[in-house]
Amino acid sequence: MHFYERKAYRYPLYALAAMAVLMAIGLFYFQWLIGLVALLGIGFVLYSVIWSQRSLYQELEHYISNLSHRVKKVGEEALMQMPVGIMLVSEDGEIEWSNRFLAACFKEQTLVGRSLAELSEPLAAFVKRGKTDEEIFEFHGKRLKVLIRRSERLLYFFDVTEHMELKQKYEAERLVLAIIFLDNYDEITQGMDDQAKSQLNSLVTSVLNRWANDYGIFLKRTSSDRFIAVLNEQILSRLEKSKFSILDEVREQTAKHHVQLTLSIGIGAGVSPLPELGALAQSSLDLALGRGGDQVAIKQGTGKVKFYGGKTNPMEKRTRVRARVISHALRELIVASDKVLIMGHKYPDMDALGAAIGILKVVQSNQKEGFIVIDPAKTDAGVQRLLEEMKKQADLWSRCLKPEQALELVTDDTLLIVVDTHRPSLVIEERLLYRTDHIVIIDHHRRGEEFIEAPLLVYMEPYASSTSELVTELLEYQPRRMKLSMLEATALLAGIVVDTKSFTLRTGSRTFDAASYLRSQGADTVLVQKLLRESIANYVKRAKLIERAAIDERGIAIASGDEHEVHDQVLIAQTADTLLTLSGVVASFVISKRADGTVGISARSLGDVNVQLIMERLGGGGHLTNAAAQLSDVTVEEAERQLREAIHDYFEGGKPS
Numbered sequence: 001m002h003f004y005e006r007k008a009y010r011y012p013l014y015a016l017a018a019m020a021v022l023m024a025i026g027l028f029y030f031q032w033l034i035g036l037v038a039l040l041g042i043g044f045v046l047y048s049v050i051w052s053q054r055s056l057y058q059e060l061e062h063y064i065s066n067l068s069h070r071v072k073k074v075g076e077e078a079l080m081q082m083p084v085g086i087m088l089v090s091e092d093g094e095i096e097w098s099n100r101f102l103a104a105c106f107k108e109q110t111l112v113g114r115s116l117a118e119l120s121e122p123l124a125a126f127v128k129r130g131k132t133d134e135e136i137f138e139f140h141g142k143r144l145k146v147l148i149r150r151s152e153r154l155l156y157f158f159d160v161t162e163h164m165e166l167k168q169k170y171e172a173e174r175l176v177l178a179i180i181f182l183d184n185y186d187e188i189t190q191g192m193d194d195q196a197k198s199q200l201n202s203l204v205t206s207v208l209n210r211w212a213n214d215y216g217i218f219l220k221r222t223s224s225d226r227f228i229a230v231l232n233e234q235i236l237s238r239l240e241k242s243k244f245s246i247l248d249e250v251r252e253q254t255a256k257h258h259v260q261l262t263l264s265i266g267i268g269a270g271v272s273p274l275p276e277l278g279a280l281a282q283s284s285l286d287l288a289l290g291r292g293g294d295q296v297a298i299k300q301g302t303g304k305v306k307f308y309g310g311k312t313n314p315m316e317k318r319t320r321v322r323a324r325v326i327s328h329a330l331r332e333l334i335v336a337s338d339k340v341l342i343m344g345h346k347y348p349d350m351d352a353l354g355a356a357i358g359i360l361k362v363v364q365s366n367q368k369e370g371f372i373v374i375d376p377a378k379t380d381a382g383v384q385r386l387l388e389e390m391k392k393q394a395d396l397w398s399r400c401l402k403p404e405q406a407l408e409l410v411t412d413d414t415l416l417i418v419v420d421t422h423r424p425s426l427v428i429e430e431r432l433l434y435r436t437d438h439i440v441i442i443d444h445h446r447r448g449e450e451f452i453e454a455p456l457l458v459y460m461e462p463y464a465s466s467t468s469e470l471v472t473e474l475l476e477y478q479p480r481r482m483k484l485s486m487l488e489a490t491a492l493l494a495g496i497v498v499d500t501k502s503f504t505l506r507t508g509s510r511t512f513d514a515a516s517y518l519r520s521q522g523a524d525t526v527l528v529q530k531l532l533r534e535s536i537a538n539y540v541k542r543a544k545l546i547e548r549a550a551i552d553e554r555g556i557a558i559a560s561g562d563e564h565e566v567h568d569q570v571l572i573a574q575t576a577d578t579l580l581t582l583s584g585v586v587a588s589f590v591i592s593k594r595a596d597g598t599v600g601i602s603a604r605s606l607g608d609v610n611v612q613l614i615m616e617r618l619g620g621g622g623h624l625t626n627a628a629a630q631l632s633d634v635t636v637e638e639a640e641r642q643l644r645e646a647i648h649d650y651f652e653g654g655k656p657s
Contacts, residue, residue, distance in 0.1 A: 095113065389531075
């Protein structure tokens, strides 16, 4: 015990002895014999107390000394033997000290004197410039969580192997819900007799049941065209590796019976609550169907979406009944609004502007005020020619507003109609989307992961050739039909011509019906050609781009422009179209700098290659045979490298978007 602590404990004894002596002296004064006895008694008691106190002190000192020794010994043993690795590293990355447990983890007798980089390059990088103070590494089959105290260059290693294995097992067994939908079941079975329908049902059910048994999936048919599947993350991973071959199997098996039946599968994963999982699965199915069907959409709880399949052109299965219902619903929304703003995508093409002009006519036929939002400075040559023609008609030109003017006009009761796109990042003025809650989307592109939030009405038909075709049908079903002017009908027809490449791609019977209606309304085909013609300079530029094209053994043509040359998006698209007409080319990609500083990529195919999936990997989108992307802050060379990686992933990987 400390010296001062001893003194502190002895002060009460000294006081007691002094009081006892004073009492004895007092007794001596009155009776010496009694005083002597008292003095002897006090002396005995005082001696006993002092002896007991000294024994207690000795025992306490022995206990503390023994405890200190044990604590020191345990500390040394814990430092060397406990299942936590400890390492001290020098400034130049040399191991100065480590305990035995850590050496055993690396299957070495000692680590002292070894270079950290020699032991593990990732660990050395973590110590030198790691962004966090903890990370998990794998050494000789063990997973160790490493914590670093950078000021002391001290590392702690915790064995988390069992924890990580348990976590992986939990994640592998997490529930996944899938909804399987037979895309065109109703259309195919509509004219079948009961026997043929029963045979088709048996065929599809047997194929799906065999697939479910092979992968350990619980499958239940809930209606004639819908199944529910329950699986886990481990099974889902196996399905992704197989690229969901069930899509091809169902298509091929039904084709043998002269029926073209396809599947769409919506999968929800990554969350635990069952209602939320079901909502994700249904949302994924809606997304797959919105992109044309015959594909799988997997949506995680984080919002990340992956797509598989989508190899075939979507079959035309929209009905005129739906067009009539949408037309009437649109009319009600227009009538309930104070005004209508119509907006397409950035750098609008003929289809976007033609569709906007058609919607403006719908608005006017319902006696409401409407405006087209467009920036004339950000348009291509063809659209500028159409704008020049519009300037000759004062009534039509007065309905055009710049984005800044539209922002001043919009109110809470304004109806905003977005045409030819559904992605908020691609609209002409994104701020308009947040100034009103009344939004309508009319588009013919396959639905992508990015989507305008909470629209009142969505009319998306990936089976249509163009948005102009959809708008033309909506015009036909307006109760109070106003005759189109020659220029309005011509603009809509030009939109159809541009998106179908003069009626050669993605055309159905409804496309020609719409064109016939527009022709009857006075559409001028000669004016269409005048609007779409190109200059000699553009023709030469296109020829130079084609000259730089390279075609690989798969029939993939890639043409990259010069780093210092700028081309507009229309020229890039026209070049991709021209490349597709060359012998042996099944898909074409053209890369070039654009005026806005981005690098534009246009992609085309004949249907064997889904260029939409390839462009989605680069942040773009479109159709199976017609897609595009814009890359920011990259060179043309870097864009080409990213494109080649995306093409490689498409052919070799799982084709996630």
